[in-house]
Amino acid sequence: MTEAPLLSVRNLKQHYPVTKGLLGREVERVRAVDGVDFDLRPGETLGLVGESGCGKSTVAETTLRLEDPTDGAIRFDGEDVAGYEGDALKEYRRRVQLVFQDPNATFDPRMSVGEAVGEPLLIHGMGDPDRRRAIVEDLLERVGLSAGDADRYPHEFSGGQKQRIALARSLVLDPDLLVADEPVSGLDVSVQASVLELMGDLQETFDLSILFISHDMSVVREFCDRVAVMYLGEIVERGPVEAVFEDPQHPYTRALMDAIPDLGTRDGPPPEPLSGDVPDPADPPDGCRFHTRCPAVIPPEDLDLDRAVWRAVYDFRLALERHSFDREALAERVGATDDETLRTGARETFDVPAELSDPDAESAVSTAIDALLAGDEEAAVDRLGAAFVSPCERTEPKPVGVDRKRDAACLRLEDRVEVEAD
Amino acid sequence: MTGDALLSVEDLTVEFDTTQGTIRAIEEVTFAVHPGETVCLVGESGSGKTVAGETLTRLIPTPPGRVVDGSVTFDGQDLTAASERELRSIRGNRIAHVFQNPQNALDPAYTVGDQVAETIELHRDDPNAHERAIELLDRVDLPRPATAAGKYPHELSGGVKQRVVIAAALAADPDLLIADEPTTALDVVTQAQILRLLADLQAERDLSVLFVTHDLGVVSEVADRVVVVYAGRVMERGPVEDVLEDPAHPYTRALIASLPGRGESMEPLRGSFPDPVDRPDGCLFHPRCPHAVEECRETVPPEHDVLRSRYAGESATPNRSAACVYYGENHDSAELDRGEHDPDDLDGEDRATGEPDAEDHDTTGPDAEDHDATEIPAEREGDSP
Numbered sequence: 001m002t003e004a005p006l007l008s009v010r011n012l013k014q015h016y017p018v019t020k021g022l023l024g025r026e027v028e029r030v031r032a033v034d035g036v037d038f039d040l041r042p043g044e045t046l047g048l049v050g051e052s053g054c055g056k057s058t059v060a061e062t063t064l065r066l067e068d069p070t071d072g073a074i075r076f077d078g079e080d081v082a083g084y085e086g087d088a089l090k091e092y093r094r095r096v097q098l099v100f101q102d103p104n105a106t107f108d109p110r111m112s113v114g115e116a117v118g119e120p121l122l123i124h125g126m127g128d129p130d131r132r133r134a135i136v137e138d139l140l141e142r143v144g145l146s147a148g149d150a151d152r153y154p155h156e157f158s159g160g161q162k163q164r165i166a167l168a169r170s171l172v173l174d175p176d177l178l179v180a181d182e183p184v185s186g187l188d189v190s191v192q193a194s195v196l197e198l199m200g201d202l203q204e205t206f207d208l209s210i211l212f213i214s215h216d217m218s219v220v221r222e223f224c225d226r227v228a229v230m231y232l233g234e235i236v237e238r239g240p241v242e243a244v245f246e247d248p249q250h251p252y253t254r255a256l257m258d259a260i261p262d263l264g265t266r267d268g269p270p271p272e273p274l275s276g277d278v279p280d281p282a283d284p285p286d287g288c289r290f291h292t293r294c295p296a297v298i299p300p301e302d303l304d305l306d307r308a309v310w311r312a313v314y315d316f317r318l319a320l321e322r323h324s325f326d327r328e329a330l331a332e333r334v335g336a337t338d339d340e341t342l343r344t345g346a347r348e349t350f351d352v353p354a355e356l357s358d359p360d361a362e363s364a365v366s367t368a369i370d371a372l373l374a375g376d377e378e379a380a381v382d383r384l385g386a387a388f389v390s391p392c393e394r395t396e397p398k399p400v401g402v403d404r405k406r407d408a409a410c411l412r413l414e415d416r417v418e419v420e421a422d
Numbered sequence: 423m424t425g426d427a428l429l430s431v432e433d434l435t436v437e438f439d440t441t442q443g444t445i446r447a448i449e450e451v452t453f454a455v456h457p458g459e460t461v462c463l464v465g466e467s468g469s470g471k472t473v474a475g476e477t478l479t480r481l482i483p484t485p486p487g488r489v490v491d492g493s494v495t496f497d498g499q500d501l502t503a504a505s506e507r508e509l510r511s512i513r514g515n516r517i518a519h520v521f522q523n524p525q526n527a528l529d530p531a532y533t534v535g536d537q538v539a540e541t542i543e544l545h546r547d548d549p550n551a552h553e554r555a556i557e558l559l560d561r562v563d564l565p566r567p568a569t570a571a572g573k574y575p576h577e578l579s580g581g582v583k584q585r586v587v588i589a590a591a592l593a594a595d596p597d598l599l600i601a602d603e604p605t606t607a608l609d610v611v612t613q614a615q616i617l618r619l620l621a622d623l624q625a626e627r628d629l630s631v632l633f634v635t636h637d638l639g640v641v642s643e644v645a646d647r648v649v650v651v652y653a654g655r656v657m658e659r660g661p662v663e664d665v666l667e668d669p670a671h672p673y674t675r676a677l678i679a680s681l682p683g684r685g686e687s688m689e690p691l692r693g694s695f696p697d698p699v700d701r702p703d704g705c706l707f708h709p710r711c712p713h714a715v716e717e718c719r720e721t722v723p724p725e726h727d728v729l730r731s732r733y734a735g736e737s738a739t740p741n742r743s744a745a746c747v748y749y750g751e752n753h754d755s756a757e758l759d760r761g762e763h764d765p766d767d768l769d770g771e772d773r774a775t776g777e778p779d780a781e782d783h784d785t786t787g788p789d790a791e792d793h794d795a796t797e798i799p800a801e802r803e804g805d806s807p
Binding site: 051052053158159188189190191192193194196197215216217218219220221222223245255256258259260261262263270272273274275276277323326329332333 | 466467553556557560565566567568569579580581582609610611612613614615617618636637638639640641642643666667676677678680681682683684685688689690691
């Protein structure tokens with residue numbers, strides 16, 4: 001794979017300052033994208049996958065220069081995109097086209113399909129209506145509609161058909177790169193398949209590279225050559241789609257795969273879904289950003305607890321650090337106010353067993369709960385903070401090469417590399 | 423199935439009057455939901471599955487909609503004959519609905535705690551409604567429910583909002599929950615969380631659930647039994663593992679083949695969805711069916727018991743049937759596993775978009791934003807995860 005990339009993104013950052021007051025003092029920074037690298041080669045499809053709020057759409061918008069990045073470099077066909085202005089920027093935006101999730105928002109309801117699809121040609125200087133019409137009719141047929149549909153209006157079409165029209169519009173300027181942001185997420189599953197098939201055909205016909213953004217690993221698997229998994233502004237794993245699917249290296253990738261409903265092919269009970277939402281990008285967790293939700297978060301070396309129990313105790317600690325303890329709410333939940341019931345209730349709330357198998361851990365948890373009930377929250381947080389520290393919150397994982405084409409950023413992999421080096 | 427059904431729908435037929443003519447949204451649809459059971463109504467946009475769910479508590483606008491035939495019996499009471507007053511005491515109380523878009527179900531001007539509390543008070547006088555609301559928010563796993571209760575819908579993510587809607591639906595302790603695409607607008611991780619929550623709540627409260635969805639993947643996670651509908655008619659029904667692992671009807675097979683990411687090659691559904699004002703004769707699926715024979719064009723196939731090879735020697739599985747001639751006396755269903763006939767109607771003008779054409783049932787002008795009374799209340803496709 002020595003071909004020069006069509007699109008090359010390095011250390012891309014997009015931060016949004018949140019300001020307050022008349023002077024516009026910056027109170028915090030939303031780190032929507034925080035250091036992202038990827039390459040997209042000619043004719044290739046790269047999937048950018050992650051949950052809502054992981055920053056994948058921001059990557060798309062910044063790549064198109066709809067917004068200027070806070071930091072980092074975007075090179076397209078060997079040139080730095082940041083320097084583009086005027087005609088050069090216009091030409092860049094001709095060669096790179098965007099397809100959105102919601103085809104309804106793509107179209108002006110008062111514009112006929114023909115006008116909408118031909119509009120970019122007009123903007124780019126093709127004044128001859130007959131030529132525009134000919135191009136539009138040809139494209140409509142290529143996306144599975146008919147030339148006569150040019151005279152109809154967007155509302156006359158179903159969601160899947162509108163997405164086909166949106167694809168026709170995106171291709172009218174003969175682009176090299178298509179950035180498709182959740183292009184099939186709003187469609188019925190049965191319609192998704194036909195739109196994906198069309199995109200594959202168009203890619204071949206027009207020799208397109210595609211940056212395909214999605215939250216759904218099953219669609220990515222169907223359509224992409226390579227995948228980059230994003231979490232909270234960072235890429236946590238990347239590699240060829242099939243390799244990643246067969247043997248995901250990052251716990252987040254695995255969680256995304258586990259979230260795909262299966263058709264009864266899975267053995268045993270369905271895996272526990274990830275809990276909670278993506279954390280606030282204005283205040284990302286230290287170390288590995290996924291440690292607050294990671295089912296595989298690394299326990300302290302000397303701790304001897306089952307994985308599930310460790311995760312529960314750790315969640316207990318993280319919850320206390322983030323939110324103050326509400327004795328009243330707990331009392332209401334357990335329906336009693338005496339310390340003994342509250343002690344049991346606190347453990348039950350966090351799925352912490354009545355007694356931990358590791359005596360040191362047990363002592364830390366019970367001391368902390370006693371301190372909480374005595375009103376000394378700080379002592380409780382300190383006690384738990386001293387006893388249950390994961391390496392994952394201390395060290396930011398670096399991308400580790402899994403093989404020549406794959407890497408993932410997880411401390412578990414770094415450990416493995418060290419072991420192998422020994 | 424043992425015991426009496428909680429909900430029993432028989433031969434339900436619902437029509438809508440439009441300027442283009444009368445549309446039959448569902449036709450002779452029959453299914454039952456037993457206590458503690460989840461039944462999935464599966465179909466594409468335009469299949470009538472939402473109309474079926476909404477007709478049960480008469481949520482469809484009448485006119486233009488009307489129940490032409492059939493009955494809906496809930497806990498012994500015929501709902502099609504019930505007065506609006508009687509229905510109001512059932513709706514939200516004993517039968518609760520959860521819809522696709524939580525944004526539409528919540529009022530932006532009130533805190534979510536107030537909204538759940540309001541639902542509780544609507545159904546019974548409860549001086550502790552607010553505390554009970556917090557308990558419910560806690561039960562649907564809202565982190566820090568007491569604080570969350572004070573938040574407004576816009577401060578919450580889509581998944582959290584859907585949890586709030588579920589809490590409100592549970593407020594009156596219903597017997598039956600009708601969940602219409604409750605996870606379609608959410609991303610996959612949030613979807614998995616919500617499906618898990620619904621399963622837990624169901625087990626805990628012995629709730630019956632009618633789950634309406636277009637996604638067979640979701641079906642596999644939640645359903646006990648499945649009813650597959652196409653253009654308003656039932657195509658296949660049966661226990662979930664049978665239908666998904668060994669689909670009988672060619673339509674169900676096509677739906678499964680169109681699922682992405684199974685590691686096998688994805689095969690889009692060919693042909694286009696029937697025009698609701700000009701539906702094909704015979705089997706509604708025949709123009710798109712690779713196995714269609716002359717008979718399919720002429721007669722509507724009845725639901726035949728399915729006796730698949732894996733049950734060879736056993737009697738037909740109860741409640742497993744397919745409305746397909748290949749399961750009738752004159753055919754051998756094993757033929758479905760062999761070659762394909764050429765469906766000659768496929769070369770028609772619609773080519774291979776495989777999608778319903780909105781023109782045919784959208785009768786409003788260029789500005790179709792407003793919900794026109796004559797418009798078919800067809801399912802909206804999912805919006806933004």
